[in-house]
Amino acid sequence: MLQGKAAIITGASRGIGRAAAVALAKAGARVLVHGTNADLLEPLAEEIGGLWLAGDVADPATAAAAVARAEARFGGVDILVNNAGINTRSATLDMTLDDWQRVIDVNLTGTLHFCRAVLPGMIAQGAGRIVNVSSAASKTPHRNAAPAYGASKAGVNYLTLHLAQEMAPHGIHVNAVCPGPVESDMTAQWDDDYRAKVLQRVPLGRLGTAEQVAEAVLFLAGPGADFVTGELLDVNGGTVMD
Numbered sequence: 001m002l003q004g005k006a007a008i009i010t011g012a013s014r015g016i017g018r019a020a021a022v023a024l025a026k027a028g029a030r031v032l033v034h035g036t037n038a039d040l041l042e043p044l045a046e047e048i049g050g051l052w053l054a055g056d057v058a059d060p061a062t063a064a065a066a067v068a069r070a071e072a073r074f075g076g077v078d079i080l081v082n083n084a085g086i087n088t089r090s091a092t093l094d095m096t097l098d099d100w101q102r103v104i105d106v107n108l109t110g111t112l113h114f115c116r117a118v119l120p121g122m123i124a125q126g127a128g129r130i131v132n133v134s135s136a137a138s139k140t141p142h143r144n145a146a147p148a149y150g151a152s153k154a155g156v157n158y159l160t161l162h163l164a165q166e167m168a169p170h171g172i173h174v175n176a177v178c179p180g181p182v183e184s185d186m187t188a189q190w191d192d193d194y195r196a197k198v199l200q201r202v203p204l205g206r207l208g209t210a211e212q213v214a215e216a217v218l219f220l221a222g223p224g225a226d227f228v229t230g231e232l233l234d235v236n237g238g239t240v241m242d
Contacts, residue, residue, distance in 0.1 A: 003163040004027035005053050006074035008066055010057055011084030013040040015184050019069035019214035020081050032070045057084045057110030063117035079221045081117045083110040085132040087149045100148040128172040132160050136180040136236045157232050158220045164230035175220045180236020182208040203238030
């Protein structure tokens with residue numbers, strides 16, 4: 001499906017990013033995985049036969065280094081998956097401006113840095129796929145997420161749509177997935193009462209998995225999405241329907 005393609009995946013140390021790296025590699029892609037935890041990235045790169053790079057997505061030098069490494073080893077970058085993200089849980093009046101800025105810097109500006117780093121090469125080759133991992137919180141407020149998180153992901157949505165329109169003449173498809181509640185290290189810490197309240201909001205009655213979100217990423221990165229761009233794909237069990 002992706003034989004001969006080269007991909008970069010940010011935030012691949014665990015969760016959705018890791019699942020996406022495994023899915024794309026199984027589909028034939030050569031993958032560079034990025035994250036902040038070298039102890040998790042190195043064995044993942046060995047598992048999928050790819051490359052790894054640790055760094056902060058909020059620093060544009062990280063994006064430049066990742067693209068340079070992928071281009072040197074793979075000859076180019078065909079697919080970018082922007083998955084790196086953080087969340088802080090605090091009410092508006094309790095949230096510090098430093099917390100607000102850090103979430104925006106990682107989730108939104110980090111996405112921009114990696115897009116800007118891969119786009120010249122994609123434009124030169126006349127093709128490319130960018131898949132941004134947003135969130136259901138970008139479309140509906142959630143008390144469990146800080147306002148910075150939802151705002152940053154809403155920004156990712158607009159950036160996705162803007163780039164889809166701007167890059168379409170160059171053969172570059174730009175889409176996003178918007179996951180809802182997904183099993184993770186965080187959800188494993190929920191008590192039974194809170195889990196029950198979350199499940200009441202999910203029409204399908206269960207949490208998703210990182211692998212299910214990765215399948216949506218794989219679709220948008222693959223040939224089945226040749227006529228899809230500017231899509232904000234909900235993967236949330238019906239939590240948000242639009």
